[in-house]
Amino acid sequence: MKYLFTILFSILTILSGCSRSGDGERPSSSSDTPAPLTVGLVFDAGGRGDRSFNDSAYNGLEMARSRRGIDFMFAEPDGQGSDREAALRLMAVNPDVQLVIGVGLLFSEDIADMAKEFPDKKFACVDYLRSPGVTIPSNLAGMVFEEKKGSFLAGAIAGLVTKTNTVGFIGGMESGVIRKFQSGYAEGVHFVNPEATVISGYIGMSGSAFANPAKGRELALGQYGRGADIVYQAAGASGLGVIEAARESGKLVICTDRDQEYLAPGFVLSTMTKAVDRAVLAMVESVLDGSFAGGTAVSYGLADRYTDYVYNEKNSALISSAVHKRVEQLRADILSGKIVLDETTSLD
Structure with missing residues (x-):
């Protein structure tokens, strides 16, 4: 019973740092038509407001909402990032979320395990780092830069x-x-x-x-x-x-x-x-247009100035x-x- 209470408390703690569409509300709309895609994003250590790549990832979702009408949720792990796996799971079990994105290389192992556990969901990881000899799950796309x-x-x-x-x-x-x-x-x-x-x-x-x-x-x-x-x-x-x-x-x-x-x-x-923002937008669009390529690392390099x-x-x-x-x-x-x-x- 004590163990169950600990798990529930942890989930509630993460939920308190999890917002929908960035501010806890759905985008205002004149109709009840659902968004074509809901994305769940989990920030890296430093979280939103780091004025660096976490903020850039968030901006990518804002761009996707503005241009493609998606909805999104986000969660921020603690300072050490020790609850990153729980935050990913929170997104994965949400029936509304079709794409889960982890921001940062520290997610690599956890998000690969999560992708195997939830084969019907799509996952992506910014700065994905594949361990030698490890096969990337077919529903996980690594996002790497040069x-x-x-x-x-x-x-x-x-x-x-x-x-x-x-x-x-x-x-x-x-x-x-x-x-x-x-x-x-x-x-x-x-x-x-x-x-x-x-x-x-x-x-x-x-x-x-x-x-x-x-x-x-x-x-x-x-x-x-x-x-x-x-x-x-x-x-x-x-x-x-x-x-x-x-x-x-x-x-x-x-x-x-x-x-x-x-x-x-x-x-x-x-x-x-x-250009993490552009890369996140491109990843979201790949899900929307059916070109999502899991099981590999997608490179965003010098050629297109990513x-x-x-x-x-x-x-x-x-x-x-x-x-x-x-x-x-x-x-x-x-x-x-x-x-x-x-x-x-x-x-x-």
């Missing part, structure tokens, strides 16, 4: 712009995916500037590493203090602390996932963007036209195969 290639371009920008010849990297949770950011960045720096030094650090070893801005600020201040004039952060909500450290130090930061220039105008050199970097009027004073031209040539060389980057390579 982080290494995008980070290579970010590194090239840093290597061409640095004045101290020392640049930094700060990752959130030390993991295979984030190490691709690190290795791609370092390769890009050294490709254009072989003499440059890259300082690297991580917030931590668990999911909470993506939700610790104070630690991000501390690490960044340390790297700036060691001579880095540019730091690339791939740390989710923890990256907000890195941005603050750049402002305090009068140095530059390269951000990740979404353009964050507005958080520190004049101090954000660029952002390696992952993975890209920011260059516009707001940072053109920091990135010269010559640097931009060089980076665009590097991008073209990657797409043509002249420059080959192994997306599976991680630093030792």
